[in-house]
Amino acid sequence: MTKHLFIDNHEIEDIWNLARKIHQPEKFHANTIIRPEHRWENMYVRMWGGPVWDPSEELFKIIYLGTAAQDISALGTGAAVTLDETGASGTSGNYSCYATSEDGVNWEKPFIGLYEYDGKLWDKSPIGTDNNIIPSINGHIRGPVYHATEPDPNRRFKAQIYRDKALYAAASPDCIHWEELDEIPPHESLDVSELYYDETEDLFISTIKHRTYYGRSFFLSTSKDFENWTEQELIFHADQTDQENGFERLQKFFDDDRYLTPVRNRPEEWRTDIYHFPVFRYEDMYLALPTMHHWAGKHPPLYENVDSRKSVELxxxxxxxxxxxVANRAPFMELSPIGEGRYDTGAIGATNGVIRRNDELWFYCMGSKQRSLPIADALNFGYLDSSAISMARLRLDGFVSLKGGIEWGSVTTKPIEVTGAQLHINTDSWRGRVKTEILDSESMDPIPGYTEDDSIATNIDSIDEVARWQDKRDLTGLRGKTVRLRFHLWQAELYSFWTE
Incomplete structure (x- = not known):
């Protein structure tokens, strides 16, 4: 069974009097699943790859990057000891950290006792190995992914490790003990990349960031065996429309005081490029959640980066x-207004770890309270507890709908084969109506018994509703034939359809 969505026009012959509408996942700010709480991660927590399921332990696992803060007053002095606002000492730096969950919502950070952290707790006692740091990861992990058909149990989990502008292949039996695979040549890469494993095609997918004429852009490399990779190919970059959209989106943060205003504001430096490009498979297509990076102005010369705001598209x-x-580049995720303990007021980014749970899709997102800090805030330890990993939830198949208004509209499909006995639809039509018509694939004439007049109108909000007709309750007589479908909508939304 393959579901057919309305994200693109791949299976659509004609749309009349309907609008394509993008639906944003609902953020659950109370569902901040991982936030800075330990000395070795008290500044940032970030991840490049969503939760991975370990069937042997029946656990979701995440490897995230924790950043220990450096005392800003010690910058440039060579001081080795860093402090936070409590006075507890600790070594600054980035650490790969381990977290687990039974349900994908409630996460634990088990202390695995493998790394001696040079720091102290708030009561001045040494931390030692009481931490969740994974020492075998030399760099920033991209992934991990689970490769169920890998014959070597020590290589079931795979990842790419970023350091020194390159990606190095690595494998693990448990997500804790990692070994770099020296026989696999590294990929050249900038700081942000993603690794995804498509189980359907048995394909490893790496999306890799480089700078091009278009600014930050993304390249593709794939592999069937994790050893031999295709040459990197440019697949996604910003264009002039993105620059125009970026100006409009960025202006909001200077005009609307509900949102955090960027520290820098140099309109002559405003531009948009692509910061992040996670890819995942959904039904018979690939989806990506590109993070659009809207520059507000460059940092001073000491730090070669930019102040910015971000939005996520589909x-x-x-x-x-x-x-x-998709949907004329409408935002799929946006920054939150200030307040209520929200972490995604300055930066936001999604991962490719989308999980289906019952009637929902769960997205795992990174959020930061700010992209840049005024010097006064930095000197007052304003950089602590500044980012988190959170969840957002979306209706199953709910990325895009076709929406009908106060006048009837319709969508007609290209020819499809009837493979099941019933036609199912995902619809929100409790305020309106959806009627379903089946047409001859060649003449496009309505098939007797399956006409618009024969259709029993659907008026319900359901992710799985069966289409029915007056005298023919199912598709048994059409099974194996090629037909077209025509859905008539009045004040209703249609997300997907399928037969089974």
Whole structure:
């Protein structure tokens, strides 16, 4: 069974009097699943890869990057000991950290006792090995992914490790003990990349950031065995429309005091490029959640980066090489207003770790309270507890709907084969109506018994509703035939359809 969504026009012949509407996942700010709480992660927590399921332990696992803060007053002095506002000492730096969950919502940070952290607790006692740091990761992990068909149990988990502008292949039996695979040549890469494993195609997918004429851009490399990779190919970058959208989105943060205003504001330096490009498979297509990076102005010369704001869009592809910008590039995720303990007021980014749970899709997102800090805030330890990993939830198949208004509209599909006995639809039509018509694939004439007049109108909000007709309750007589479907909508939304 393959579901058919309305994200692109791949299976659509004609749309009349309907609008394509993007739906944003609902953020659950109370569902901040991982936040800075230990000395070795008290500044940032971030991840490049979502939760991975370990079937042997029946646990979700995350490897995230924890950043221990450096005392800003010691910058440039060569001081080795760093402090936070309590006076507890600790070594600054980035640490790969381990977290687990039975349900994907409630997460624990088990102390695994493998790394001697040079720091102290708030009561001045040494931390030692009482931490969740994974010492075998030399760099920043991209992934991990689980490779169920790998014959070597010590290589079931795979990842790429970023350091020194390159990605190094690594494998693990448990997500804790990692070994770099020296026989696999590294990929050149900038700081942000993603690794995904497509179980359907048995394909490893790496999306890799480089700078091009278009600014930060993303390249693709794939592998069937994790050892031999295709040459990197440019697949996604910003264009002139993104610059125009970026100006409009960035202006909001200077005009609307509900949102955090960037520290820098140099309109002559405003531009947009792509910061992050996580890819995942959904039904018979690939989806991506590109983070659009809207520059507000460059940092002073000491730090070669930019102050910015971010938004997340939705893109789709049938082959990983050609990408379609969905719903006129409307934002799929946006920064939150200030307040209520929200972490995603300055930066936001999604991962490719989308999980289906019952009637929902769960997204795992990174959020930061700020992209840049005024000097006064930095000197007052304003950089502590500044980012977190959170969840957002979306209706199953709920990325995009076709929406009908106060006048009837319709969508007609291209020819499809009837493979099941019933036609199912995912619809929100409790305020309106959806009628379903089946057409001859060649003449496009309504098939007797399956006409619009025969259709029993659907008026319900359901992710799985069966379409029915007056005298023919199922598709048994059409099974194996090629037909077209025409859905008529009045004040209703249609997300997907399938037969089974």
């Amino acid at each position: 893109a789709s592809s049938r082959d990983l090489h050609n990408w379609h910008r």
